[in-house]
Amino acid sequence: MIARVLLTAGLAFAQVVPSTGRVVGTVTLTISTSGKSTARAYDSRSVAPRAKPLPESRNVVIFFDGIKLSADLAHARATLAQKDEQFVPHLVAITRGSAVSFPNDDPFFHNVFSLSRGASFNLGRYPSGVTRTRVFSQPGLVKVYCELHSHMSAVIRVFDHPWFTIPDDRGSFAIDGVPAGEHTLVAWHERIGERRDRVTIRPGQATEVRFTLPVLEPAK
Amino acid sequence: MRAPRFVTRALVTSFLTVALVLGAVFGVLSLQVREQVRRSVADNLAAGQQVFTRLEARRQSDMRAAVATLAENPTLKAALDVWLTERGNPSDRTGREVLATVQREADKIAARAAADVLAVADSHGRIVASSGRLSAAWPRGATIGRAASGDLPDRAATVGSGRYHVVSVPLQLAEAVIGSLELGTALDSGYARELADLSRGHVAMLSNGTVLGTTLNATTARDLAALGDGALGDPRIATLDGESWAIQPLSRLGDVTFVALASVDDAAVNQTAAALRSLAWVALGAMLLAGLGSVWLARTLTRPIDDLSQSLSKMISAGPAHQSLPLSGSSRELDQLTFTFNALMASLVSAEDETEATYLGAVRALAAALDARDPYTAGHSERVSRFSVAMGEELTLDAESIETLRLGALLHDIGKIGVPDEVLRKPGVLSPAEFEAIKTHPTAGARILRSIAFLAPHIPIVELHHERPDGLGYPYGLRGDDIPLFARIVHVADAFDAMTSARAYRSGRIPVEAIAELRRGIGTDFDGPSVDALIAALPKLVTASEPFDPVVFQWAPHRARSA
Numbered sequence: 110m111i112a113r114v115l116l117t118a119g120l121a122f123a124q125v126v127p128s129t130g131r132v133v134g135t136v137t138l139t140i141s142t143s144g145k146s147t148a149r150a151y152d153s154r155s156v157a158p159r160a161k162p163l164p165e166s167r168n169v170v171i172f173f174d175g176i177k178l179s180a181d182l183a184h185a186r187a188t189l190a191q192k193d194e195q196f197v198p199h200l201v202a203i204t205r206g207s208a209v210s211f212p213n214d215d216p217f218f219h220n221v222f223s224l225s226r227g228a229s230f231n232l233g234r235y236p237s238g239v240t241r242t243r244v245f246s247q248p249g250l251v252k253v254y255c256e257l258h259s260h261m262s263a264v265i266r267v268f269d270h271p272w273f274t275i276p277d278d279r280g281s282f283a284i285d286g287v288p289a290g291e292h293t294l295v296a297w298h299e300r301i302g303e304r305r306d307r308v309t310i311r312p313g314q315a316t317e318v319r320f321t322l323p324v325l326e327p328a329k
Numbered sequence: 330m331r332a333p334r335f336v337t338r339a340l341v342t343s344f345l346t347v348a349l350v351l352g353a354v355f356g357v358l359s360l361q362v363r364e365q366v367r368r369s370v371a372d373n374l375a376a377g378q379q380v381f382t383r384l385e386a387r388r389q390s391d392m393r394a395a396v397a398t399l400a401e402n403p404t405l406k407a408a409l410d411v412w413l414t415e416r417g418n419p420s421d422r423t424g425r426e427v428l429a430t431v432q433r434e435a436d437k438i439a440a441r442a443a444a445d446v447l448a449v450a451d452s453h454g455r456i457v458a459s460s461g462r463l464s465a466a467w468p469r470g471a472t473i474g475r476a477a478s479g480d481l482p483d484r485a486a487t488v489g490s491g492r493y494h495v496v497s498v499p500l501q502l503a504e505a506v507i508g509s510l511e512l513g514t515a516l517d518s519g520y521a522r523e524l525a526d527l528s529r530g531h532v533a534m535l536s537n538g539t540v541l542g543t544t545l546n547a548t549t550a551r552d553l554a555a556l557g558d559g560a561l562g563d564p565r566i567a568t569l570d571g572e573s574w575a576i577q578p579l580s581r582l583g584d585v586t587f588v589a590l591a592s593v594d595d596a597a598v599n600q601t602a603a604a605l606r607s608l609a610w611v612a613l614g615a616m617l618l619a620g621l622g623s624v625w626l627a628r629t630l631t632r633p634i635d636d637l638s639q640s641l642s643k644m645i646s647a648g649p650a651h652q653s654l655p656l657s658g659s660s661r662e663l664d665q666l667t668f669t670f671n672a673l674m675a676s677l678v679s680a681e682d683e684t685e686a687t688y689l690g691a692v693r694a695l696a697a698a699l700d701a702r703d704p705y706t707a708g709h710s711e712r713v714s715r716f717s718v719a720m721g722e723e724l725t726l727d728a729e730s731i732e733t734l735r736l737g738a739l740l741h742d743i744g745k746i747g748v749p750d751e752v753l754r755k756p757g758v759l760s761p762a763e764f765e766a767i768k769t770h771p772t773a774g775a776r777i778l779r780s781i782a783f784l785a786p787h788i789p790i791v792e793l794h795h796e797r798p799d800g801l802g803y804p805y806g807l808r809g810d811d812i813p814l815f816a817r818i819v820h821v822a823d824a825f826d827a828m829t830s831a832r833a834y835r836s837g838r839i840p841v842e843a844i845a846e847l848r849r850g851i852g853t854d855f856d857g858p859s860v861d862a863l864i865a866a867l868p869k870l871v872t873a874s875e876p877f878d879p880v881v882f883q884w885a886p887h888r889a890r891s892a
Binding site for chain 1: 400401402403404405406407408410411414415423427430501502503504505
C-alpha cells in the first residue's frame with residue numbers, strides 16, 4: 110500500500126518537472142557483527158500469534174538530501190496500523206503536511222504517542238476498530254510508541270520534498286523525476302544509521318546506485 | 330632406702346594404668362571428635378551451599394522477573410529511544426525534558442528494586458541515567474563492563490573502581506534492544522554479610538587473588554586470598570591464620586568466586602569440651618574403682634603375709650621350738666610357701682639334732698676312751714655324770730640345765746688326755762711336778778671344748794670342777810659363789826666317786842664313809858647344798874642303778890642301809 114502511495118507521488122512529480130532523471134538501485138543489508146546485546150530476560154507478553162515481520166529492507170528509507178522544491182508539496186496519506194502488538198509497517202515516509210492514520214486492528218486498546226522533537230503528541234486510548242489520524246507539519250524524524258505496550262514502536266520520516274522512497278522486499282528501489290544535477294542520496298536505517306552517496310542525475314536517464322548497510326538480526 | 334609398701338605399689342600401678350588408658354582413650358576420642366566435627370562442618374557447609382544456591386537462584390529469578398516487569402515501561406523506553414535516536418543534547422529544551430523523563434522513570438524503578446544502584450544504559454552499556462544509594466559511583470557516560478562471555482544476565486562487572494554484581498534486563502522496542510536496565514549490588518562486605526545469613530557460615534568473595542568483601546577478619550581473609558582462586562573450586566579444609574577452616578565454593582560469577590567458610594576448630598573445641606566433661610566423670614569413677622580394687626587386692630595379699638611374719642617372729646623369739654607355722658588358707662601360693670618353710674625348718678632342726686648327736690657320740694667315745702686308759706677309773710665319767718644329774722634334779726634345776734650338767738660332767742676330765750700315762754697310773758704319792766701335771770687337765774679340757782661351738786655352756790664345768798669354796802682349788806683358786814653351781818655339783822660328784830672307787834694304791838671306801846668325808850669338807854673343800862643334794866639323791870641312785878655297774882654294787886643297798 111505504501112509503495113503504491115509513493116509510486117503515485119513519484120509519477121505526479123515526473124509529470125510536473127520534465128527535465129528530470131531517474132535513480133534506481135538496491136540496498137543490501139549485511140548481518141551486523143557489532144556487539145549489541147540480544148539477551149532477553151523474559152518472553153514477550155504478546156498473546157496473539159505474532160505476524161511475520163516485514164523484511165528488514167522495508168525499514169530503510171532512501172532520500173535525497175539538500176534539494177529544494179520550488180513548487181507546492183503534494184500531501185499524501187499513510188497508514189500505520191496496530192496489529193498483533195506491532196506497528197505495521199515499522200517505517201513510513203511522508204511529505205510535510207501529510208496525514209498518518211493509526212487504525213487499531215487488534216482486539217484490545219492501544220495508545221499512540223510520541224515524544225519526538227518534530228511532533229510531540231498523544232492520541233489517547235482507543236478501542237479495536239477505531240482509527241485516529243494526525244497531520245505531520247514539520248519535517249524530521251518522529252518516533253511513535255504505544256503507551257500500553259512498551260515494546261511497540263514505529264518511525265515516521267517527514268520530508269519537505271517528494272524525492273524519497275522505501276525499497277521493496279528485495280531491497281530494490283527507484284525514484285523518478287529527480288532534478289538533473291549532482292545530489293546527495295542517503296540510505297537511512299533507524300538503528301544502523303545512514304549511508305550517503307553523491308549521485309549525478311542526467312535528464313531522461315536512469316542512474317544506478319548500490320547501498321550496503323550492516324543490519325542487526327532481529328532479536329529472537 | 331626402704332622398699333615401698335605393697336599397697337603403695339599396687340595403688341601407684343593401678344592409677345598409672347588407669348591414667349594411661351584414660352589418656353589413650355581421650356587422645357583417640359579427641360582425634361575422632363575432630364574428624365567427625367570436620368566432616369560435619371563440611372557437610373553442614375555443603376548442605377548450606379545447596380540451600381544457598383537454590384535460594385539465591387530463586388532470589389535472582391524473582392528479582393529479574395520484578396525488574397523485567399519494571400522494564401516494561403513505555404515512557405522510559407520512549408524517552409530513552411528518543412534521547413538515543415536524536416543524539417540528545419542535554420542543553421536543548423527537548424533534550425533536557427527527554428533526559429529528565431528517563432531520570433524520573435529510573436528513580437521510580439530504583440525505589441522499587443532491591444539494589445544498591447540502578448542504571449539505564451544504552452545498548453553499549455553506557456550509562457544514561459542512574460539512581461539509588463550508590464548512584465554517585467555510576468555517573469552518566471560511565472560504562473558498565475560486559476562479561477567476556479556475553480549474554481549473561483547475571484555478571485560481575487567493573488564500574489569505575491568498584492566491582493558489582495550486575496543483573497541486566499534489556500529494554501526492547503519492536504524486537505530491537507535499545508538499551509538495558511542495570512541493577513548493581515556492590516560486592517563488598519555488606520553483601521558478604523547478606524550472603525552469610527543465607528549460607529550458614531562466613532562468606533568471602535574473591536577475584537584474582539583479591540578479597541572483594543568478606544565477613545572474615547583481615548588476617549584470615551589475607552590467608553584465604555593467598556590460597557589462590559584456583560584452589561577454591563572444590564570443597565576443602567585449609568589452615569587460615571593458624572586455624573582449620575572448611576571451605577565450600579558457593580557460586581561463581583565471572584571471575585568472582587563466592588565461598589562459604591566455617592571454622593573447624595571453633596566447633597571442635599565445643600564438641601571436645603563436652604566429650605572431655607563426660608570423660609572426666611568416667612575418669613573419676615575409674616580412678617576410684619581402681620583405688621578401692623587395688624587396696625582390697627593388696628590387703629588380701631599383705632594380711633596373710635603379715636600374719637605369717639608375725640608367727641615367724643613369735644617363733645624366733647620363742648627359741649628353736651619345733652613347732653610349725655599355721656597355714657593361712659588365704660591363697661594356695663602362700664600355703665605352699667608356709668608348707669615349704671615348715672618342711673625346711675623340720676629338716677633343719679633334725680639336721681641340727683643329728684649333728685649334735687654325732688658330736689656327742691664322738692665326745693662320749695673320747696671320754697670312755699680316756700676312762701679306759703686306767704682300769705681304776707673305768708666308768709668314772711659316766712658315774713659322775715649320773716650323780717650330777719641326780720643332784721641337779723634334787724636342786725630342781727630346769728631341763729636344759731640338767732642336760733648341760735649331764736654332758737659337762739661326762740666330759741669333766743677330758744683334759745687328762747694330755748697327762749702322761751705314767752703320771753696318771755702311778756701308784757702311790759705323786760711328786761710335786763707330777764701333781765702340777767695333773768693340775769693342768771681342767772684348762773686343757775676347756776681348750777679342747779672351745780673348738781666345738783655347741784659345747785660352750787659346758788666349758789665352765791670342765792674348767793672349774795677342781796675349784797674349792799675356800800679358794801684352795803685349782804686352776805684359778807676361785808671362792809664360794811664365784812664358782813658356778815654346775816662346777817660345784819660336779820666337784821662333789823667327782824670327789825664322791827673318787828672316794829668310793831678303788832685305786833691302784835688303795836681300795837674304795839664305802840659310801841657312808843665317803844658321805845662323812847664330804848660332810849666334813851663342807852665350806853672348805855665342798856659346797857654344802859651340793860653335798861646335801863647328793864645325800865638326798867643317793868637312795869634314788871641306788872634303786873635306779875644298773876646291775877652291771879660294779880661300782881654301784883659296791884655300796885649296794887644292804888650296805889648303805891646298814892651304814
